[in-house]
Amino acid sequence: MPTSDFETAAPTATPAGDTRPPPVAGTNGGRPGLGAHDGASFTASLADDREVWMEGERVDVTTHPDFQPMLRTLAGLYDRQRSPELGREMTYRSETSGHPVSLSYLPPRTPEELDRKWLNSRHWVEGSHGQISRIPDFMANVAVGLHDFRHALGEVDPEFAENAGRYYLHCRENDLALTHGLGDPQVDRSVTPVQRPELGLRVVHRDDSGIVVRGAKQIATLAPYAHDVLIYLSPANYLREDPAYVCWFGARLDTPGLRILCRRSYHGQPHTLGSRFDEQDAMLVFDDAFIPRDRVFLLADAGTAVKGFHALNxxxxxxxxxxxxxxxxxxxxxxxxxxxxxxxxxxxxxxxxxxxxxxxxxxxxxxxxxxxxxxxxxxxxxxxxxxxxxxxxxxxxxxxxxxxxxxxxxxxxxxxxxxxxxxxxxxxxxxxxxxxxxxxxxxxxxxxxxxxxxxxxxxxxxxxxxxxxxxxxxDPARVRSALYTTFPDLPGCEAAARVLADLLEHP
CATH class of the missing domain: 1.20.140.10 (Butyryl-CoA Dehydrogenase, subunit A, domain 3)
Incomplete structure (x- = not known):
């Protein structure tokens, strides 16, 4: 069975009573589990075989001029987390490897740990002046959600829980920058992927080694600068008629068969926000891409996908x-x-x-x-x-x-x-x-x-x-409608209205 980039790691002993999965010793960009990135190591980690396209040309994000300003901005953010001034407020010591790892990946158990996470998030936001919508801190916290939800995944298949736990540790110990792809291609919203299969990402083959997926996902913000993409389903499309379209997995962005199609760059004129903070947005096209078995977190179970979206976020x-x-x-x-x-x-x-x-x-x-x-x-x-x-x-x-x-x-x-x-x-x-x-x-x-x-x-x-x-x-209308239907004090509000109506009827 083909191995993934972390699958063959030897387990490390965990403290008594610790139910977390054993750590992994994976590699990414030739950097085996060394904890939190600085700017230089982050930049070097993107030198791989990813297939990035922009304006009809395949490009190397580490050398192409349109990608350099944002790459420098991201490198500066990673330098912040390893700086003497902020390192203590943006990293913590891994209990499994001993390396400093990003507080973005901390699974908080106490109010103090939650406060530490939010302080770290503020450092990421302030360092990017609020202009980068998908700073790496965001998706690292989705990985924390995946780690937290692994027990529910285990009720579908125990292997899914093991995969999710190991993947979280792999991301944390290698300080992976993640993107995600949630939305279907915007081709024809009047039909479903069952009617037009190319409109949704689906599993076209499954065996003991893993799955093969075909289709596309948008909009993958930060994709050219990320290490992995985490695929799961948004509320708009997690109730699929065909279970083949229900799939959660993590894929390296240099996976063979995965193309990253970028929009036109906003980098151009100097002294503009676009020249510094264009994080890019992309369509991810999976042309029968193979996903190793230990990177698959959920298959075919729409009900768990429904619960999981909110848990992950x-x-x-x-x-x-x-x-x-x-x-x-x-x-x-x-x-x-x-x-x-x-x-x-x-x-x-x-x-x-x-x-x-x-x-x-x-x-x-x-x-x-x-x-x-x-x-x-x-x-x-x-x-x-x-x-x-x-x-x-x-x-x-x-x-x-x-x-x-x-x-x-x-x-x-x-x-x-x-x-x-x-x-x-x-x-x-x-x-x-x-x-x-x-x-x-x-x-x-x-x-x-x-x-x-x-x-x-x-x-x-x-x-x-x-x-x-x-x-x-x-969808703003869906978000507001969901707020209304789940509003916890709605019965109390309605009761207050009835009291006032009764007062008018019986003064």
Whole structure:
């Protein structure tokens, strides 16, 4: 039977009473289980045989110019977690290998450990200025969810539980950056994959060595820079008529038969957000790709897939809201500086807009604290945050309104600002100082803030971010509908309404 990259590892003894699976000693990018990456080791780990395509050309992400700015940004984030200043707050000592591993992979058992996880997440978010929607911290927390859910997978097949536990340890000990592919190709939403098989990823062969899968998944954010993809099913497609379409597995991104089809790069003009933070989005095409048996976590069981989606995302959804909070803080800061630079910050209408934006920042902050306070035990004994359902239902609206407020305040100034070349031209200096400066603000400071605002709310990078916020938590209407149908105090709300109605009927 073919071996995977961690399958042949010798078990290591675990402490008495420890029911966790034995550790693995896998390799990835020629780096055998050395714990948390720094920037150099992360960059080197991407030098493999992955098949990445962009604009009709197969590219090497470690050398292609359009991928270099984001690669440097990610390397800088990995350097943060191994830095003397932040290393203690972003890593912990592995109980199995002794290496420092990322706190993103910590399965929390106490309130103190949960707080440590969230502090680590804030360091990732602040290091990326809230501009990278799929920082590695996000999917590492999905792997924690997979580890937590392994016992339920074991009820389907004990081997699935063993695979999930070993895979989690493999990801943790090698500090793997993960992506996921949840959505079906957007070809014809009026039919199902049973009617058109190419619309869904499915198992086309299964034997004792593993499975062969065919089809495609979107949108795999960060895929060119990730080591593995974790495939599971979103709420929109986990109830399949054909069990062949129900499959959870982890695949290396250099798996033969797997192609990574990237959208057009946002890297282009210097001094833009797209030139630093374009994390890329991709379609993953599986052309009869072989997945080793020990990388398969669930097959054919739609009921377990339904329960599992939410279980896998207990920690990652919270980290996503930490990023949203920081992004909204940046938007408030930009909006405030725009208003001050042109002397409108004390106008009543503008003050109301800025106050509205400040309210979104405050609401998310309060909700994060409340969700942490409502943490509960999972069946496996981990401490998981309370539900993010309410925040998930309003996050897209908050983000959309934040962008609209920045556009309203910046107005035409978001379009007409001098470029860096203009600022360096002596012949233009007098005109720029006279006509393009601001109130108590130099032309350099004003133009750079307005250009930043333009990147956030009118550039293609900013529009992509807005779409991401609107849809990454799922179909907004479905998310809100689910919040209503599962709202725990709904009977109490209805009872209060009946009391008031009875008061009118019987004064």
């Amino acid at each position: 207990r920690w990652s959804l919270y980290t996503g809201q930490i990023r949203l909070h920081h992004r909204l803080r940046v938007m408030l800061g930009v909006a405030s500086l725009l208003a001050k630079s042109i002397g409108v910050d004390r106008f009543r209408e503008v003050g109301a807009l800025l106050g509205e934006l400040a309210s979104y920042v405050s609401v998310v902050d309060l909700a994060l604290k409340s969700i942490t306070r409502d943490a509960t035990r999972t069946k496996s004994g981990l401490l998981a945050p309370g539900t993010t359902a309410a925040l998930d239902s309003v996050a897209g609206h908050f983000s959309e309104r934040a962008s609209a407020i920045v556009r309203r305040i910046g107005a035409s100034g978001l379009i007409m600002q001098p470029a860096e070349g203009d600022l360096r031209a002596p012949d233009l200096r007098t005109a720029l100082d006279l006509y393009m400066g601001g109130r108590d603000t130099s032309v350099e400071d004003k133009s750079r803030m307005f250009r930043l605002a333009g990147d956030l709310v009118i550039d293609r990078f900013g529009m992509r971010q807005e779409l991401y916020e609107a849809w990454n938590r799922g």
